[in-house]
Amino acid sequence: MSSNEKNNDHLLQAPRGTRDFVGDTYDRKADFYRQAEAIARGYGFTGIETPVFEHTEIFTKGVGEGTDIVDKEMYNFTTAGGDRLTLRPEGTAAVMRAYIEHGMGSMPQPLYLYYTGPFFRHEKPQKGRYRQLYQFGLEVMGGKNPMYDILTIKTGYNILKTSGREISVQVNTLGSVSERQNYLEILKKFYQEHQSQLAESDQYRIETNPLRILDSKEPSTKTINEKAPLLQDQLGEASKAYFDAVTKGLEDLGIPYEVVPSLVRGLDYYEHTVFEYVTKDEQGANSLALGGGGRYDGLAEMIGHKESVPAVGLGLGVDRILEVAHDDAYLDTSRKKVSIIAIGDKVIGEAIKIAGIVAGSGCEVLMQATD
Numbered sequence: 025m026s027s028n029e030k031n032n033d034h035l036l037q038a039p040r041g042t043r044d045f046v047g048d049t050y051d052r053k054a055d056f057y058r059q060a061e062a063i064a065r066g067y068g069f070t071g072i073e074t075p076v077f078e079h080t081e082i083f084t085k086g087v088g089e090g091t092d093i094v095d096k097e098m099y100n101f102t103t104a105g106g107d108r109l110t111l112r113p114e115g116t117a118a119v120m121r122a123y124i125e126h127g128m129g130s131m132p133q134p135l136y137l138y139y140t141g142p143f144f145r146h147e148k149p150q151k152g153r154y155r156q157l158y159q160f161g162l163e164v165m166g167g168k169n170p171m172y173d174i175l176t177i178k179t180g181y182n183i184l185k186t187s188g189r190e191i192s193v194q195v196n197t198l199g200s201v202s203e204r205q206n207y208l209e210i211l212k213k214f215y216q217e218h219q220s221q222l223a224e225s226d227q228y229r230i231e232t233n234p235l236r237i238l239d240s241k242e243p244s245t246k247t248i249n250e251k252a253p254l255l256q257d258q259l260g261e262a263s264k265a266y267f268d269a270v271t272k273g274l275e276d277l278g279i280p281y282e283v284v285p286s287l288v289r290g291l292d293y294y295e296h297t298v299f300e301y302v303t304k305d306e307q308g309a310n311s312l313a314l315g316g317g318g319r320y321d322g323l324a325e326m327i328g329h330k331e332s333v334p335a336v337g338l339g340l341g342v343d344r345i346l347e348v349a350h351d352d353a354y355l356d357t358s359r360k361k362v363s364i365i366a367i368g369d370k371v372i373g374e375a376i377k378i379a380g381i382v383a384g385s386g387c388e389v390l391m392q393a394t395d
């Protein structure tokens with residue numbers, strides 16, 4: 025085979041980590057969105073759509089230098105005019121940019137917003153990890169009360185239950201920014217003392233993002249982590265009370281949850297509540313996170329706003345939800361399918377008229393001509 029032909033083979037495949045949705049896979053994704061939107065709207069959320077690219081700094085400042093997303097996974101490009109832009113790796117920083125740009129802070133608070141669509145992360149493709157991934161996101165902006173955290177977790181839980189799977193929530197608190205800052209200093213010191221025992225890939229994080237070392241999957245780091253100081257011991261009364269209110273709310277609602285002190289999430293804008301949703305696979309092990317979120321009261325200031333905007337939200341991983349969902353969860357079989365065959369050119373007009381009447385009655389028409 026000539027190298028030209030080889031090149032063409034590669035051209036005719038979707039780029040690594042991306043895929044086409046067609047037939048059932050298209051319909052299932054559309055049906056998931058339909059059900060998720062209906063649930064979100066039921067809780068008062070309204071839709072927002074932001075561009076698929078933003079100024080790079082929205083993410084470097086919002087998601088944070090030192091995170092995997094910003095350091096390794098962003099699709100950055102510079103336009104002919106010199107603008108530095110990035111294909112959005114996540115939605116929260118972009119929705120906050122829109123909230124500030126449109127002065128939504130002067131509207132009745134909080135705003136309940138949802139969004140859907142593709143996001144882009146240059147990750148190593150594998151099951152449940154795509155470079156073009158899809159999320160269904162919720163953001164409650166302009167409200168600081170545990171009720172908003174509980175309501176966000178509950179809405180996401182209800183959406184995930186449409187998959188037909190048992191869902192549980194892992195939850196943790198990161199405390200306030202100053203408590204976290206204090207804790208980070210203690211943690212840095214601890215890791216500096218044990219630097220040589222950490223996995224090499226974790227050592228460089230001591231300075232950039234020591235919190236991420238806590239949820240490392242490396243065996244040598246995991247051993248050290250068993251002795252690591254806990255954030256919980258640095259929390260003040262107000263932070264503890266806030267977190268207690270959130271967990272009590274989950275309990276009152278009967279949502280299965282577990283407090284996981286090592287849960288820190290991979291984005292810098294969080295404080296106080298953080299959470300992830302998981303389901304068990306056939307072997308009883310927890311799946312990759314089906315979604316996650318948390319409170320991010322400092323994000324508005326991180327991206328350049330003069331005031332803080334208390335907010336909480338989540339992102340659900342649509343690709344992963346479709347992978348674990350029961351076969352019939354997202355297939356709408358309620359619409360009858362009707363086949364109409366036009367036999368001979370003379371009846372084409374009549375057949376299309378009949379198709380219009382049948383389609384108008386709520387059926388799906390499939391037309392064929394005999395040629």
Ligand code: HAM
Nearest residue numbers: 114116152153154157313314315316317337338339341
């Ligand atoms: P995240 O945890 O980075 O949070 O992503 C949310 C979900 O998207 C993950 O739990 C996972 O299900 C899915 N996901 C992430 N990366 C991939 C991938 N490469 N392939 C397939 N699925 C993936 C956020 O993005 C935050 N913006 C969530 C949020 C909203 N926090 C507050 N508001």
